[in-house]
Amino acid sequence: MTRSISAEAFRDRLDSDESLTVVDTRDEGFTEWRVPGAIQYSYKPFSPFDRDKFEAETGLGPDDTIVTMCAKGKSSEALADDLTAAGYEDVTAVKGGMEAWSAVYDHVTIAYEDFTVVQLQRRAKGCLGYVVESDGEAAVIDATRHTDEFRAAVDALDSEIVAVFDTHIHADHLSGGREFADEIDVPYYLGADAADRGVDYDYEPLSTNEVVHVGDLPIKALSTPGHTSEMVSYLLGSEAVVTGDTIFVDSVGRTELQFGDGEATTGAGLLYDSLHRTLLAEPDAVNVLPGHFSVASDGTTPITHGEPVDTTIGTLRTGLDVLQADREAFVERVTAILPEKPPNYEEIIGINSGRDAPDSEEAAIELELGPNRCAAEIDAD
Numbered sequence: 362m363t364r365s366i367s368a369e370a371f372r373d374r375l376d377s378d379e380s381l382t383v384v385d386t387r388d389e390g391f392t393e394w395r396v397p398g399a400i401q402y403s404y405k406p407f408s409p410f411d412r413d414k415f416e417a418e419t420g421l422g423p424d425d426t427i428v429t430m431c432a433k434g435k436s437s438e439a440l441a442d443d444l445t446a447a448g449y450e451d452v453t454a455v456k457g458g459m460e461a462w463s464a465v466y467d468h469v470t471i472a473y474e475d476f477t478v479v480q481l482q483r484r485a486k487g488c489l490g491y492v493v494e495s496d497g498e499a500a501v502i503d504a505t506r507h508t509d510e511f512r513a514a515v516d517a518l519d520s521e522i523v524a525v526f527d528t529h530i531h532a533d534h535l536s537g538g539r540e541f542a543d544e545i546d547v548p549y550y551l552g553a554d555a556a557d558r559g560v561d562y563d564y565e566p567l568s569t570n571e572v573v574h575v576g577d578l579p580i581k582a583l584s585t586p587g588h589t590s591e592m593v594s595y596l597l598g599s600e601a602v603v604t605g606d607t608i609f610v611d612s613v614g615r616t617e618l619q620f621g622d623g624e625a626t627t628g629a630g631l632l633y634d635s636l637h638r639t640l641l642a643e644p645d646a647v648n649v650l651p652g653h654f655s656v657a658s659d660g661t662t663p664i665t666h667g668e669p670v671d672t673t674i675g676t677l678r679t680g681l682d683v684l685q686a687d688r689e690a691f692v693e694r695v696t697a698i699l700p701e702k703p704p705n706y707e708e709i710i711g712i713n714s715g716r717d718a719p720d721s722e723e724a725a726i727e728l729e730l731g732p733n734r735c736a737a738e739i740d741a742d
Contacts, residue, residue: 363441364453368461381426386436394731396430397660406436410443426451434458460726466510467667473600476578479514480669487656487733488534489670491603495576500524502603503652506537524573526550528605528652529592530558530713532618533703533733535725552593561715583639587632588614601648607635609651610672612736617699618706629692645675656732683739700738704731
């Protein structure tokens with residue numbers, strides 16, 4: 362019988378640097394999004410398996426270690442069965458396929474002088490969410506719909522959630538923040554300008570510089586429009602700032618997902634002002650905690666999984682080239698190339714605004730498949 366492993370166990374095998382080859386059976390979606398190092402093998406369950414053809418196309422023999430992958434875990438399991446029957450000795454299928462891989466998280470603890478942050482890294486999509494703890498109380502920022510991950514992080518800190526925040530109306534993934542706040546009966550916060558985007562649910566609007574206390578920690582709302590009009594960054598005491606999709610460790614947020622391709626320059630002008638008048642006005646030592654890290658279509662990423670994805674205001678100020686540009690040049694560089702948009706982004710915005718709802722859990726899963734694609738693509742000057 363074919364062996365199968367969870368997506369989390371598969372992650373651990375990848376991180377162990379074990380010598381293995383991932384064989385992905387998908388015809389649709391492989392080019393756009395896959396596990397690092399995966400090779401494609403077109404396979405249809407219930408069709409006769411040709412071992413010679415498999416070996417010729419993949420270069421893999423019976424002594425190789427193989428992990429099979431597909432969209433949902435069905436065809437990969439069938440291929441693993443065929444390989445095992447054909448004499449391959451070390452074959453494992455990932456349960457749930459890429460759908461399960463999309464829900465794998467790494468929890469990374471970052472200790473500050475006055476509070477603790479757990480950064481939840483959604484490995485396959487590059488989404489970052491946060492649990493912020495102070496004096497036994499916790500805030501959740503930018504929760505995905507996998508709220509059990511955030512609950513587990515809070516429980517590990519032996520704390521109680523007292524507030525849930527979103528930085529903005531996300532376009533790449535379904536937010537779990539509002540439902541999570543309702544479930545545990547705590548306030549749900551968004552920037553006050555979210556009302557202008559037709560948000561169709563109740564929330565606590567945060568004005569510029571308004572403060573919410575979590576334990577002994579003041580969390581201040583900084584208005585940082587650009588990626589979206591209602592974008593808010595959250596200053597955590599004097600030590601860190603959660604920037605959402607305003608700025609990342611290696612880029613800035615793209616500006617046309619809300620404003621439209623023809624109005625990307627409008628968003629870029631707002632973004633320039635938010636960066637230079639607000640975020641870069643903070644001290645150099647302030648730690649920047651972004652909303653995403655980049656994941657390429659081939660699954661590769663510049664980050665080290667399990668380590669903090671962060672930087673400082675000072676490092677960005679001097680090291681991110683586009684921040685050296687004047688306003689006109691910044692706008693031109695941020696909007697010169699409009700990269701491929703996140704999959705299903707208009708539907709996701711509608712759901713995160715409360716105007717629509719996914720038809721089912723399966724529909725929600727499929728809406729989110731793929732990398733986040735929230736950063737601007739900027740050529741070196």
